Amino acid sequence: MDTTAAHRPTAPVVAALTRALGSEVVFTDPQLLDQTAQDRSSHRWEPALAVVRPRNTDEVAAAMRICAEHTVPVVPRGAGTGLEGGANTTAASVSVDLSTMDQIIEIAADDMYARVQAGVMKSALNTALAPHDLHFPVGPGVDASLGGMAATSASGTTAVSHGTLKENTIGLTAVLADGSVITTGSTTKKTSAGYDLTHLLVGSEGTLGIITEVTVTLHPVPAATMMGIWSLPSLGEAADLVVASMRSALRLGRVELLDEATVEALASYSGYRAPVADTLMVEFTGHGPDVAAQYAQFSALAQKFDAVEFASSGDPAESAVLWQARHDALPAALALVPGSAAIPTDVCVPISQLPQSIVQTQADVRASGLVAPIVGHVGDGNFHVAIVVPPQDDDAAARAEQLASRLVDRALAMGGTCTGEHGVGTGKVDALAKEHASALGAMRAIKSALDPQGIMNPSKVLSVQ
Amino acid sequence: MDTTAAHRPTAPVVAALTRALGSEVVFTDPQLLDQTAQDRSSHRWEPALAVVRPRNTDEVAAAMRICAEHTVPVVPRGAGTGLEGGANTTAASVSVDLSTMDQIIEIAADDMYARVQAGVMKSALNTALAPHDLHFPVGPGVDASLGGMAATSASGTTAVSHGTLKENTIGLTAVLADGSVITTGSTTKKTSAGYDLTHLLVGSEGTLGIITEVTVTLHPVPAATMMGIWSLPSLGEAADLVVASMRSALRLGRVELLDEATVEALASYSGYRAPVADTLMVEFTGHGPDVAAQYAQFSALAQKFDAVEFASSGDPAESAVLWQARHDALPAALALVPGSAAIPTDVCVPISQLPQSIVQTQADVRASGLVAPIVGHVGDGNFHVAIVVPPQDDDAAARAEQLASRLVDRALAMGGTCTGEHGVGTGKVDALAKEHASALGAMRAIKSALDPQGIMNPSKVLSVQ
Incomplete structure (x- = not known):
């Protein structure tokens, strides 16, 4: 990938950001730009113009207003553990890295919710919850940030009993494309008050707004x-x-x-x-x-x-x-072929379709000649195929892409979804368009309404028209 | 209330609807217009121009296209059991009464979901589910339609264990303001594929689209x-x-x-x-x-x-x-004062606030001199006050409104919500604006994007600007 950031002149947006927020918040160090340019996928990336590391919602709002004035795309980033390129930056963009927003704002033990800044890691939240005999059991095997998990509607091994980030996020603070700050949802267990913006933002992968605070439900630690x-x-x-x-x-x-x-x-x-x-x-x-x-x-x-x-x-x-x-x-799959990369793809089918979906996938993997172990949160009908791609093997890479694509097509044909928990990012934009052809216009209308300039994480989830 | 429908000339929209759908679908009988003009609340209503009783999504779409061409407001209606005026019609509107869409389309016992037309009643679904040893336990005490329950994000006594219609609706078919038909969600247990339009429509009370089919999760009947x-x-x-x-x-x-x-x-x-x-x-x-x-x-x-x-x-x-x-x-509360009506209002607070919220409400009821029993789904922090208003007692009616208003203000001050399960309708438009002041602009932007003419159940949820 390209790492030409070192010799670019300072863009006007970067100068304005630095003036407003200071050099302890706005970074242009080329190495840092590279480090924060990609998630754990193999999807395309370029280093951004700058990385903003805000300490609070106000600083995110200030950065967003400046980027909006300069019509510069903003790419939010959590812990960078995504698998579909959702946090990958482009050369013309500014990355807003929320990992520095790591404060637990409130633990309401009796009400069994916690409000945290977006960058708080799941492990940190659970450490803080332990004295209360509560935990937050939802999320992927890898440690991840609460904001990033909410943005991708993540889940993991406990979704079969505790649901996903959808069921466990009851409120958000988010910065919209114009720099305005909204709070959504409620700290109550339920609400019928108006449009459910919480769940519009959960899973929107930073394309409608930047999630800066998350309120999640807590669960008693089982005896x-x-x-x-x-x-x-x-x-x-x-x-x-x-x-x-x-x-x-x-x-x-x-x-x-x-x-x-x-x-x-x-x-x-x-x-x-x-x-x-x-x-x-x-x-x-x-x-x-x-x-x-x-x-x-x-x-x-x-x-x-x-x-x-x-x-x-x-x-x-x-x-x-x-x-x-x-x-x-x-990691065990990757270790099978030294130096290899993996396409850790993810589909979900109605549970009755799980047997034939998995059996057909196994047959397809064998026919492909690729190494691709299958694991899954099968109580949800959700499974992963970690397609191992040996280094410098373009042919294998092409076959891996085709295998992943057939996996999605089979899932859709069975009434399934192209992603159960990884999200769309850049990797599944076409798959999403196929799955939700009838609703794509409504999704685009909402995107345009909330982000008329198209600067919120463009080309993620929906293609830029 | 006004029942002048009898002598109005046929509006062009009604003529066009009748031409397209026939007189077995489009009704202008004044008595029927009155009967379908209101829910169970005491909120204002006028008879509509016509009632459309469609048999399927295509007929809803056809009606919607015609109303859009004539810029005539459409008011969707389920079983009419709402309590905040959400289905109440205005004189210039067309009511789309989905009670005739009562087909259970699919019971997927292994996948534990059912897809039903919007007018299917909860009791009818449960009767059909009994042979499968499954049930749909979510919903209010009164029998209600699945479409209406989804539209208001309803719940009831089992929400503490099974969640609300939010947690139990996994997909929808809906007709948008231009007559286009979208399907949302998935029949899988989870999905991270794109914007969660299902949960944008659940609780939107017909203001963003008409829900014509609902896919809900089923639960094993407990042993x-x-x-x-x-x-x-x-x-x-x-x-x-x-x-x-x-x-x-x-x-x-x-x-x-x-x-x-x-x-x-x-x-x-x-x-x-x-x-x-x-x-x-x-x-x-x-x-x-x-x-x-x-x-x-x-x-x-x-x-x-x-x-x-x-x-x-x-x-x-x-x-x-x-x-x-x-x-x-x-009914027991109403029987206390013969001929009385009730304001069956609804708030929800964080559960730690429940003791003081209920105790303060009880004191307020006593001070008001009104009869107003308190019942509630208290595991959710959700409770109802059935304020009994004696017939022809304007003073009591005014005091009842004030009592209800103070109830909401107290709930909001405690971090609660103005409605846990009844919805906003016309009754809580101001309360919603107070509760979600920061997000109101985003809600309006979404409303305008999906309903640029403002013809989807206008003046419900959001005031018409």
Whole structure:
């Protein structure tokens, strides 16, 4: 990628930003511009004109007003852990890096919500919540910022029981394209007061406004946890067991799939010792007796699908070790081919379609000749294919793109969605247009209404017309 | 109210509608125009020019296109059970009555969703779901249409465990102001694909589009239920017990408050025999042993707040009889003053504010000299005051309005919302503007973008500028 920032003359917008906010907030160091120019995807990026690192909403608003005056695009950035290029900058843009907005504003323990600045990391929030016996269990395996998670409507392993950032965000503070500041939602558990701007902004990936503060719901730390790892004869049976579990009155806390290829990769990556088989990891949380009863009921069901228990634990520390295998899935896949990159793509299908969707994907992966382990939050019908692309292999890269594209097409044909939790970014603009052809005009109308100059993270989510 | 429809000449829009859709869809009968001109509130209404009773989305779209050509306002209507005037018509408008769109399109039992036409009643959906051992437990005590519930972001007694129509609506079909048809959301459990138009339309009360089909999530019918009725020494202690229960790991299925005045009203209305005291009705649902354990845990907690159990039951039929008292609260209040009307208002506060909010409201009711029982979905911080207005008593009506207004002001001052579940309609337009002053401009921008002529249910939610 291009790193020509070093020798560019200072753009007028950068001069104005520096005058208004100072050099402790506005940065043009080329190395920093490169570092904040991309997320964890392989999508295209160029270094921005400047990086603004605001300390509060007012500074974001001031930066936004100046960029609007100069008609300069603004690209908001959280922790940079995105996977679809949503935070990637262009040469003409200004990056607003919210990682410096890391203050927890309020923990309302009785009302079970927390209000945080957008840059607060999930781990930091959970550390602060521990004394209250509360936690925020929603989010990806990787640590991420609350603002970034809200902007992409993120979720993770606990969505099956706790929902996504959609269900767990009750209010926002956001800076709009003209620099005005809005607060949305309520700190109440529900509201029917007017348009739900909170959920219009959640998942809008910075294209309608910059989320500067997030109010999220908190959950009691469960008194008891029981997790288990089960080997299945095939992906089809694993998916069938998931469907049956969801259809029962079982309250699954988590249910994760690791295909045989993932388990094999983990064996060489971390010495994970489970049988090389398609595997389900499940967890139940709640009170002691309830949790044991739920796990027993799941065990009985699992045996009907010829599942065999490899390990189980009611001890949180031991469980965390067992869960680590799930979080190692992506690095383990990458380690299969030294120096490789991955396309960590993501689709979601109605749960009844999960068996055939996963089985067809497995067949497609095999036919492609690529290494592409499958893991997923299968209780949601959501799964990932980490397509491994060897270094300097243009042919493999092209085949990987085609494989990812067929994955989306199959999901859409089954009534699924092109992304369950990664978002659209630049990577799935065409897929979104295909999925929501009828509603694209309404999305564009809203975009134009809130961002008439088209300067809010342009070319993300929707193509620039 | 005015019923001059009988002698009006046929408006050009009505002629065009009748030409396009036929007289079996377009009605101008004055009696019908009156019947479909209002919801259950006392807010202002006039009979519309015509009532369109479409059979499908295409007919709604055709009607909408014609009204747009004639720049005639359209007022969508569900079952007419609203409480803030959202479906009330004006003399220049056309009512689109979706009660004739009563087809259940799809029950996807494995995927646990149902797609229904907007006019399908909650009771009809539940009847159809029974053979699948699934139900749709969300909604008000009164039977209501799925489209109407989605349009107002309704909820009811089960919101504490199952959420509201927001959390339970995963997709919509809607007709926009230009007659175009959009589908939103997905039949998957989650999606990060683009702007969340589903949740922009849920709660928009027909001001951004006409919801013609709704896809809702379904829930397994619980294997076991345990409900109990508890008398408390005071409203403050009742509210404190609710806060403590929510803060614990108890999974409350429902938790409803009936104040002493409500219990007294019920005694004379239906012979309800509970002690005349501030009362909590609670319910736990799940599996047998789990439910009993949860109820036992609640009982132990309740005793710390000097609560006394009046009745309890694990039998569904017996429970239904006991729950009837809760559903009788509004008619029982009205029966206190023969011929009276009620202002059934609704606020929601953060749950920590519930004790003082309810206690202050009780004091305010007493000072007002009005009869106004308090009931509420207190696990959500949501409560209703049914202000009883005697017939032909303008002074009482004025005091009732002032009482309702102070209720909202107190809720807002505590970080609450002006409506937890009834919606804005015409009754809370000013309250909404107060609550969301900073976001009102963005709401108006979206309204203008999607409805440039201002013909979608004008003067509801937002005032016409």
